[in-house]
Amino acid sequence: MSNDAIDLLIKRELPAAVRGDRDAYGRIVVASQNAVTAVALAITRDVPASEDIAQEAFLSAWHHLPRLKNPSSFLPWLRQITRNLAHDHLRGRRNRMLDGDAAELAIQHAADPDGCPLQQALDAERDAVAADLISELPEDSREALLLYYREGQSSKQVAMLLGLSDAAVRKRLSRARQSVREDLLARFGEFARSSAPSAAFAVGVTAALGISKPAAAAGLGIATKSIAGSLFARFALGIAGAAAGGLLGGLVAAWFARGIILDYAADEHERSALLRFSRRYIGLSLAMIVAIIATHALLRDPASTFIAISVALLAMNWQLLVILPRLMNPLLARDARQDPVGAGQRMLAYRLTWGRTGVLMSNIVVIGSLVIAHLHLA
Structure with a gap:
């Protein structure tokens, strides 16, 4: 130009x-x-x-x-x-x-x-x-x-x-x-x-x-002046920002919780499979965050934004509730056989991060962020 x-x-x-x-x-x-x-x-x-x-x-x-x-x-x-x-x-x-x-x-x-x-x-x-x-x-x-x-x-x-x-x-x-x-x-x-x-x-x-x-x-x-100094605060007040922020929080948690699933690996083959899943999950999370932001910015249509958010949640839940259990169930069963006492504590940590409880908590965070953003913007 x-x-x-x-x-x-x-x-x-x-x-x-x-x-x-x-x-x-x-x-x-x-x-x-x-x-x-x-x-x-x-x-x-x-x-x-x-x-x-x-x-x-x-x-x-x-x-x-x-x-x-x-x-x-x-x-x-x-x-x-x-x-x-x-x-x-x-x-x-x-x-x-x-x-x-x-x-x-x-x-x-x-x-x-x-x-x-x-x-x-x-x-x-x-x-x-x-x-x-x-x-x-x-x-x-x-x-x-x-x-x-x-x-x-x-x-x-x-x-x-x-x-x-x-x-x-x-x-x-x-x-x-x-x-x-x-x-x-x-x-x-x-x-x-x-x-x-x-x-x-x-x-x-x-x-x-x-x-x-x-x-x-x-x-x-x-x-307005009170939030002008914080990019995150300004962006998080939007619907797309709330959803992306919730997913980003889950992504950060997944990064730091990788060790919980890697500890179940008994050999390099199992460890590599779990690492591939972790990286794929984190990469997909980033892609979903970008998709939500881009949909909101380019289309300016609340319905399209909510569709993008719904697709993101479905994709993340599928990874955690279907793909990961296929990898983890045999490892969890083996751990329970080898160390019945310690397995209970390890299972609790797994459920709170990668298991159904963790998924439920992540969904509550994302949906709760959307509700708060909607009430603020209403």
Whole structure:
């Protein structure tokens, strides 16, 4: 999309977005997501963190759109919100100690020999390479160069998105080329393009808009401000968010409860079968969460959203109530024969996590979340 087209789109869609039109704001997100994530990435040098910050910036802007008096000020305002959030992130990361759930998760990953070390190594290498590549650039050239490669190497496009003159952008690009080796610059160009946010980014932002109109238009006042700092709180108030949140909770529980079923394995063959089931179940859970969010965001139809939620629940229940018992029943029977005393305690843990009791509790959590969300939105 050309710079004139982006500018025209923002001016055309912003009035509707201020009135609470999520689709109009979603189109603005699509047009400007490269710029916002580039601003955050240039500061944080962390791709996942930059997308989280960009998403929070878009949501913060959405809730405060009525404050914006001039549509032409939208992009400068949004960039400043992003920069503030990115610097807050860096300060928080320096000052934050690892504790609570974060510490437990870190310990779990360190202690779990089945935690896919190859993927962890690849992720760590990718993050380190990203940080090194960005660090090699002059600080004032990082945003411009990231956007230059993401926006088809158009300096005019970069100038419009960053609120600079074309001459200023060209000067920053020239400074970067002079200070960085040619091979490193080529690697940076590939990194910039590959790390650009996908269509799923805009879908996620638009889905998170679902619980309210911008603050003044909806008349939410202080109540809206109190939740503006939390992406999860805003999203969890929606029907799709409630269902996805319930499934996500079950997914996290399944991850940490894998050891309960793996302890029943007597040999590598049984262990491999249980690991395959666990990974398939977790992968299916993630797919169902994405399907619910995408259905809600794209179709905007409550009936379609509830169908997606119903299909997700059926798929998860089938895995736990039909597929898993076929694997576990022989192992449970063997355990009862070999150790009748200890088997009762192990069976209780199994029932509360993977068995019928655990399934019932998971369904109650998901359905209860839906009821609460429905009552809140009614």
